[in-house]
Amino acid sequence: MPTRRVHFAARDTVHQLSTPSPAWSSTSLPSTPGIQTPPNLPATLPGPTPYHFVLPTKVARPLPRHPQPHPALYGPPPSVHYYCSYPPQTLAVSNRRLSPYFLSEPATNPPVSFMLITSPHLPWTVKVNSSRFGVVTVSDVFQAVYASLRKNIYPSEFESLAHHDKKRVRKAYEERYRRIRSSREADQEKSQGVKRVDFLMGHSRFMGLTVTSDPTVWSIRTA
Template sequence: MTRKVRFSDRPMVHHLPAVPPLSHSPPSPASSGSLPTPPNLPYTLPGSTPYPFVLPPKPAKPLRRRFQLHVALAGPQPSIRYDCSYPPPHLSILNRHVPPHYVSEPATYPPTTSMTISSPYLPWTLRVTPRHGVISVSDVLHGIYVGLRTAIYPQDFNRMSRGNQKRVRKAYENRYRRMRSSGDAALEKAQGVKRVDFLMGHTVFMGLVPTSDPIHWVMITSK
């Protein structure tokens, strides 16, 4: 039987001029028809300066502040276990020792309202936004899950090598076949290949690692 992959239908520097030195004529005899010559001054007027006029340096750009990641999300050994192919509530099954308020804590210190996440397996970037105030641990997990549940376009699949296409197809089949009921499996299959399938089975969340951009993180995953 031929296997088919389904896709969703949704798509100036200035120099001061030199001042010429003043010359003084010897005093002339006083006469009624001429003005007296001013006496020699005890000091000299300034001439040209050896130092050019230089504009003050431009202020340095402010350094972008670094963020410290919550231990629940810090890779490569986060303090929580999570499979990205399941919705975030699945955490309660894998992390019975985690207190309920844990995931509601800010994802970074200082808190932030903007995060982007990428993966070596994905040609897309996942964007995380806060649902209440600042981004929490829960917001990060929710953003990852929702971003990975997005359907792909056929051209995304066709750009891949044949070997990777085979791995993505297998991940897709395993995902819908694990559904408990045949109805849920049929529905999941009908929705087609999603971004999560591009992880090729590497869906276990192993935390985030920083990049040169303070608000951009790389997600580590494994089987």
């Protein structure tokens, strides 16, 4: 059987292995069948996105403000004395200190171009339009209320009332024309029959307006 001999070099030789460049390139690194392990890079926070994302600007909208009534319309009681069964011209008589520009002032602050007036005692709605410059004035309110309540009612509207309410409406109608001093004018008023104002059942004193949840709709108070 042949004998094997081991030969040692006469001097120590150091072999240095060359390390490939850590650049990530398919041409610089030798191809190996195994999975390549990426180099250990220092951990850093993610940088800014290359796309600029801007939140949409919100347009500031003013808070809704309910209009406030003129002192002549605010109550109870308002600063003027008025009965809805009389024409608005009587305001100058019952309010001696009434300024000539008082009735021409805006009915609300801020001003409005139209108003709707309701009452829990009336099945009708009073619509107030502007008479000048697109602004409803104090005079417009009184004129519209008076004109609307001066309208005659239909027999069906009277018959829709309860029995005790019919008696109260009839009494208000009789008291209304009997207050007229001129017998001729009283007879003329009597002949025109029951009007909407009689549905207030004698509570025709104006006590002011209050705004509802709808800033265009107001509720009238009477006493």
